[in-house]
Amino acid sequence: xxxxxIELKDLAKDFxxxxxxxxxxxxxxxxxxxxxxxxxxxxKSTLIKILTGVYSPSGGEILLDGKPxxxxxxxxxxxxxxxxxxxxxELAGSMTVAENILLGNEPSRxxxxxxxxxxxxxxxxxxxxxxxxxxxxASTLTxxxxxxxxxxxxxxxxxxxxxxDEPTARLSAGESELLFKMIATxxxxxxxxxxxxxRLHEVKLLCDRATILRDGRVSGTLERGxxxxxVVTQLMVNRSSADLxxxxxxxxxxxxxxxxxxxxxxxxxxLSLKVRAGEILGVTGPLGAGMEQIEKCLGGLSAYEGEIVxxxxxxxxxxxxxxxxxxxxxxxxxxxxxxxxxxxxxxENVSLPALSRLAKRxxxxxxxxxxYAEGIIxxxxxxxxxxxRPIRYFSGxxxxxxxxxxxxxxQAKVYVFVEPTSGVDVGAIRQIYEIILxxxxxxAAIIVISTSVKELLALSETIMVVHDGAVSAQLPRSGCDRxxxxxxxxxxxxxxxxxxxxxx
Amino acid sequence: MSxxxxxxxxxxxxxxxxxxxxxxxxxxxxxxxxxxxxxxxGVFFSLMSPxxxxxxxxxxxxxxxxxxxxxxxxxxxxxxxxxxDLSIGAVVxxxxxxxALLIPSIGWIGATAVGLGAACLIGAVNxxxxxxxxxxxxxxxxxxxxxxxxxxxxxxGGYQIPVDYNEAVFRFLGQGRVGxxxxxxxxxxxVFVCGHVLSTxxxxxxxxxxxxxxxxxxxxxxxSVYRWVxxxxxxxxxxxxxxxxxxxxxxxxxQPVGGQGYLLEAFAAVFLGATILGKGKPHVLGxxxxxxxxxxxxxxxxxxxxxxxxxQLFNGFVLLAAVGANAALNREEIHLKFI
Numbered sequence: 040x041x042x043x044x045i046e047l048k049d050l051a052k053d054f055x056x057x058x059x060x061x062x063x064x065x066x067x068x069x070x071x072x073x074x075x076x077x078x079x080x081x082x083k084s085t086l087i088k089i090l091t092g093v094y095s096p097s098g099g100e101i102l103l104d105g106k107p108x109x110x111x112x113x114x115x116x117x118x119x120x121x122x123x124x125x126x127x128x129e130l131a132g133s134m135t136v137a138e139n140i141l142l143g144n145e146p147s148r149x150x151x152x153x154x155x156x157x158x159x160x161x162x163x164x165x166x167x168x169x170x171x172x173x174x175x176x177a178s179t180l181t182x183x184x185x186x187x188x189x190x191x192x193x194x195x196x197x198x199x200x201x202x203x204d205e206p207t208a209r210l211s212a213g214e215s216e217l218l219f220k221m222i223a224t225x226x227x228x229x230x231x232x233x234x235x236x237x238r239l240h241e242v243k244l245l246c247d248r249a250t251i252l253r254d255g256r257v258s259g260t261l262e263r264g265x266x267x268x269x270v271v272t273q274l275m276v277n278r279s280s281a282d283l284x285x286x287x288x289x290x291x292x293x294x295x296x297x298x299x300x301x302x303x304x305x306x307x308x309x310l311s312l313k314v315r316a317g318e319i320l321g322v323t324g325p326l327g328a329g330m331e332q333i334e335k336c337l338g339g340l341s342a343y344e345g346e347i348v349x350x351x352x353x354x355x356x357x358x359x360x361x362x363x364x365x366x367x368x369x370x371x372x373x374x375x376x377x378x379x380x381x382x383x384x385x386x387e388n389v390s391l392p393a394l395s396r397l398a399k400r401x402x403x404x405x406x407x408x409x410x411y412a413e414g415i416i417x418x419x420x421x422x423x424x425x426x427x428r429p430i431r432y433f434s435g436x437x438x439x440x441x442x443x444x445x446x447x448x449x450q451a452k453v454y455v456f457v458e459p460t461s462g463v464d465v466g467a468i469r470q471i472y473e474i475i476l477x478x479x480x481x482x483a484a485i486i487v488i489s490t491s492v493k494e495l496l497a498l499s500e501t502i503m504v505v506h507d508g509a510v511s512a513q514l515p516r517s518g519c520d521r522x523x524x525x526x527x528x529x530x531x532x533x534x535x536x537x538x539x540x541x542x543x
Numbered sequence: 544m545s546x547x548x549x550x551x552x553x554x555x556x557x558x559x560x561x562x563x564x565x566x567x568x569x570x571x572x573x574x575x576x577x578x579x580x581x582x583x584x585g586v587f588f589s590l591m592s593p594x595x596x597x598x599x600x601x602x603x604x605x606x607x608x609x610x611x612x613x614x615x616x617x618x619x620x621x622x623x624x625x626x627x628d629l630s631i632g633a634v635v636x637x638x639x640x641x642x643a644l645l646i647p648s649i650g651w652i653g654a655t656a657v658g659l660g661a662a663c664l665i666g667a668v669n670x671x672x673x674x675x676x677x678x679x680x681x682x683x684x685x686x687x688x689x690x691x692x693x694x695x696x697x698x699x700g701g702y703q704i705p706v707d708y709n710e711a712v713f714r715f716l717g718q719g720r721v722g723x724x725x726x727x728x729x730x731x732x733x734v735f736v737c738g739h740v741l742s743t744x745x746x747x748x749x750x751x752x753x754x755x756x757x758x759x760x761x762x763x764x765x766x767s768v769y770r771w772v773x774x775x776x777x778x779x780x781x782x783x784x785x786x787x788x789x790x791x792x793x794x795x796x797x798q799p800v801g802g803q804g805y806l807l808e809a810f811a812a813v814f815l816g817a818t819i820l821g822k823g824k825p826h827v828l829g830x831x832x833x834x835x836x837x838x839x840x841x842x843x844x845x846x847x848x849x850x851x852x853x854x855q856l857f858n859g860f861v862l863l864a865a866v867g868a869n870a871a872l873n874r875e876e877i878h879l880k881f882i
Contacts, residue, residue, distance in 0.1 A: 117763060129763055131756040133824055142753055143764030151749045192764070 042105040044069045044231050045090075045121075045200055051098035052085050059085045061255040062099065067200060070229045072222060074242040074249030074266070078275055078492065078525070081252040083235055087202050090233075091123045092116035103199075120199035124189050124206065132178030136160065139177050140191050163195050167224045168217075183214040190221060194230070201225065202233040207241060208327025219245060237325040237490065239268060239529040251275055272526050285472045285497045287479070287516060291318035295351075296484035297453045299333075302345035307332035308509040309345060314453070314484040319475070321499030321516075322488045323528050329508035330488050334457050337486075338362050338369035349452060363392075366452035370442050372461055378442045379430055386412035386426035389444040415444040419474060436460075436467025443474055454478060456487045460494060472497055492525050506531045573821035576868065577829075581836045588843030595846050598723070605728045608838040609793075610635065610786040612731055614805045615812040615830045616738050617782025622813050622825045623742070624775035625755035626673055626680035630665065631783040631809060633691035635802035638662045638787030640695055643704040643797035651713035659784045665691070666780025670773030688803075699799040706795045717792025727789045734785060739827045741778075751775050752824070811858065812837060815865040823869060837861070 043066035052060040060082045067073050077083045088094045090101070092113040100107045103119055110116050130139050137160030146155045160173045169187050171180075180188065186206060193201050203222075207215045222232055222245060236242055242249050243266050250260045251274040259274040294316045301309040307329045314320050322330045335341035339362040347354050354365040362369065371377040379388055390397060390408045397407045412426045419440040421433070430441060439459065446454065456475065460468045475498055479485050487498050495502055502519060504512040504527045511531050519527070572579075589596035614631050621628040638658040645654035665687065672683045706713065719726035742748035750771045753761045762768050786805070791797050815836065816829030837858060844854050 113763070117765065129757060129760040131753050131760045133756045134753060138749070138753075139760070142760065143766045145746060145749070147746075149746055150744050151746055196765075 041069070043067060044104065046102040046105070047099065048102065049099035050086070050089065050096050050101065052082075052089060052094060053097050059255055060089075060096075063252070063255075063257055064099075065250055065257055065260070067231045067233060068247075069199075069231060070226050071247040072226055072232045072234055072245050074246035075233055075235045075252065076237075076239075076242065076249055076271060076275060077252035077258075080491065080493075081275070082255045083252055084204075086252070087123060087204060087233075087235070090116065090121055090200070090202065092121075120197060121202075122193045122196075122198045122200070123202035123204060124186055124193070130177040130180075130185055130188060132176065134177055135174050136164075136171055136177060136180070136188055137173035139188055140164070140173075140195055142192070144196060160191075163191055167191060167194055168220050181214075183210045183218075186210075187218065187221065190218075190225075194225060194228075198230065200231045200233065202235070204235045205237070205326045206234070207236065207238065208325070215241075237529055239266075239271060242266060268526055268530055271529070272522055276522055276525060285469065285476070287319055287476060287498055287500050289500050290476075290479045290482075291500055292316040292482065296349065297486075298346075298348040300346040300348065302333075302336055302343055302347065304332050304336065304341055304343050306508050307336075310510060312503070312513075314486060316482045316484055317479050319479050319485045319487060319498050319500050321495035321502045322486060322505060323490060323492065323495050323502070323524075324505035324511075325528065326490060328505050330505040331457075332508070333486070334369060334371075334455050334488055337367050337453070337455050338371070363449075363451075367455065368446040368449065368451035368453070369455045370439075370446070370457065370459065372458040374438055374442050378445070379438060381431035382429050384427045385416065385421065385430050385433065385441060388430050388441050389415045392445050392449050411448070415447055418447070419444050420470060434467070436463040436471065439463050439471060440467070440474070443471070450483075452484060454483055454485045456485065456489075458489050458491075459487060460489075460491070490528070492521060492528060496521060496524065504528060570821070576821075577815070577819045577865065578832070581832065581839070584836070584840055584843065588839070588846065592843070592846040595843055600842065600846075602723065602725065602728070604835070604838050604842050605731070606725050607842070608834050609727050609731050610790050611805050611808045611812070611838070612831055612834040613734060613782045613786035613789070615809040615816075615834050616735065616827050617779035618809045618813050619738075619816070619825045619827050619830045620742070620748075620751055620775040620778045621680070622817075623748075623755045624751045624772050625758065626772065626775070627684060628669065628776060628779045629681065629684040629806060630669060630687040630691060631779055632803040632806035633688045633695065634662050634665055634780050634783040635787040635790060635805060636695045636798065636800065637665070637691050637698075637802075638784040639791040639797040639802070640698050640704060640799070642788055642791050643706050644698065646706055646710060646713065651710055655713075655788055658788055659781060662780045662784025662787070663777050666777035667773060669780070670776035673776065674769035674772050692800075695799055699797065701799050703799065704797040706791060706797075708795070713792055714795060715792075717789050717794075727793065730785070730789065734782065735827065735831055738778075738782070742827045747771065747774060755824070808834070808837060811862045814862060814869070818865050818869045 045067040047063050047065045050060055050063040051058070063082070063086060075083055075086070085094065089096050090110065092110045092115050095111050101110060102108070108115075108119055110119065110121070116122065131142065134142070137157045140160045140163060141156050145151060146159055157173050164171060164173065167190070169191055171184060171188070177185065177188065190201070206218060210218060222234075225232060234242065234246055246266065247263050248260055249266050249271075251258045251271060253275060261270065292315055295313045296316050297314040299310060299312050301311055303309040310333070312320070322333060324330050332341065336343040337347070337356065339356045339359045347356060349365050349367070354361075356362050356365065356367070359369075380391075386409055390412045393411060394403055394408070397403055397411055409426060413424075415421075416424055416426060421437050421440050421444070430438060433441070454475075459471055459475065463471060475485065475487070487495065489495055496516065499516050501513070501515055502524065503510055504524075512527055585596075594600060614635065618628055618631055638661060641661050642654045642658035645657055649657070669684055669687055672678045673680045676683070708714075715726060716730070717727050721729060742751070750761065750766050751774065753764070753766060754768050754771050758768050787802070812833035813825050813830050815833035816831070817823060817825045819829035819832050820826075822829060840857065840861070841854055844857065
């Protein structure tokens, strides 16, 4: 066999002593579509970030056409023709599709010839089967179209390896079809595609080979035709790390706190559910399959139809302020962007929602604020105990605790956690789980939205799986095991291995 | 934000599709609205005053807006690149003083060259500080503005510097006439044509626009982002420098202060210009029309006897209306930027 396009040799990466990649050896052939599968935290995203120059590897090497290359910065990756298409494409919104495709590679030297650009872009788009008006402004495109335009730019720049990270997460079925056709064209012109997805049917359909990562190692590579649910699940499941030994023994009371009646959005089929006081409902499914819609509706970030009933009272949530007022606390995934003020101190961050209570005659009492913050820091064992340090200097886990800490004293009725432990170091995960369980014990209704099966099994009392914008299964925690739940998240038809599927 | 509101965005898109009737009218106003307003004002003043709609008044308006127009066109590049330049007013004065000081010793050609060179240098310093120095554009150029204020007073000693009456060629730059047209207006037209071609037809203009729109996309497209930001600052300073030289020639002297007055006009013109032809981003042609509008209204109001205070009030109102219209036409999903 010829030299593979990219060969990874014993690639390792650790963050502050914690090994995330423990020696990955893997090769990507020219013109193949290579699937990459693995649970959350198995090392997929770290691997991509190394290939695209976001992280530098701490060991091992990357060979391109048999020669070792160094990729330390994103520009290096681009120079070597390694690129990735993320869900939020980077396009210049006020420029046309054609201008975006050829940006930085205009056919002439000093002057810009719009007609040339348009013709060249139209030719490229025809070649890869993308049907779009080249004169359309990029800002008017849908997310899917933007993604495809980004693909066209990479194609035009003769990229050798293109990584697609959950490309269909935001696409409709028709758009996905189009994407698959484009992938076929890319393949024919010798471009290697690394296809990351939680959706097994896509991987089966598209990929020549699929590699399964588990716990920072390659757990197996399957050829086309041998990729099936059972084998993949077996390779994915990481038995050694099931040792968190946390389990929700059930704190739910009879009182229903949150009830959704036929809640729907354009991307979510009508959904009804009840969460009782003390209950933790775990929601999972492939990325972008609709579970994020639940959080958006409850957090006031998205318009919805249907009814949200809290403590028996019908509520209307139009914006994040409404959500707070009726007792819903949303702890978002992108905490640095959406929940924290990176330059403010830990004390200021955690006491922010409580300021009105800490104020006397309209003035915030500095000492009271500090006492309040210290109380929270202690209760959540935030480390280091440095209330005055800007929060951006804390680790991911401690930042997450701070976000929880913000809402601790507000005593919301409903807590919605989104990927509560993403980017959190292993040590802090357990602590965060314990905090969440304690909140349930205290009688809060909690929804945990997560793509990590491990997480849901540790936390939930009830588990719901969402596929294609609709609930595909809802069952008690006791009704499913690890393998079963994993199979259900990657494929709609899978059974939890026990016949307890209750329709939503 | 884009990830957190996909649902709402999708909804908004379908709304747009169902309202094609109203959106046709909307897109017409988006494109021609500002120009329509300019024409309406022109017609209004012509009806109110017999002297307004004359060739000589048109010439007057053009002549009075020269320096302001040059500054504004230069500023357009910086705003297009996504930054701010508050130093342009001070650059006018600095160039003017340097040129006037040097004319007696090295002649007008040398003096002009040194003056423009100094302007470009200031622009380059601004650009380097904003990019490699990682300073904010507003603060950097504000600092440079104060700094130049000091330099200007130091160089001029606080007095005006006269240009010798015998410098006929130099004075022709600002005071000469070709037929009925003032020579500086011809220079303005030439600079405009170059500036317009540069911004619409050249890679420089294309890349400056790309950088201002989405620097990350530009970076990943292999565009040297810093270079084009610096180029935009150099262009801005160069245009201001040309303005400074014409100002020196027009008044046969350099004033130690006074350039700052042009700064706010320039910002008004750039943002007004961004609404012209519905571009929603600064462009040179729009900026020129914006300056023309401000000076035309000023002249018209002057003719029908409206006080200076009212004119200022009006200018402020126009700027707010223009920016407001722009914001209404380019509605964002969630508005959380307050720069």
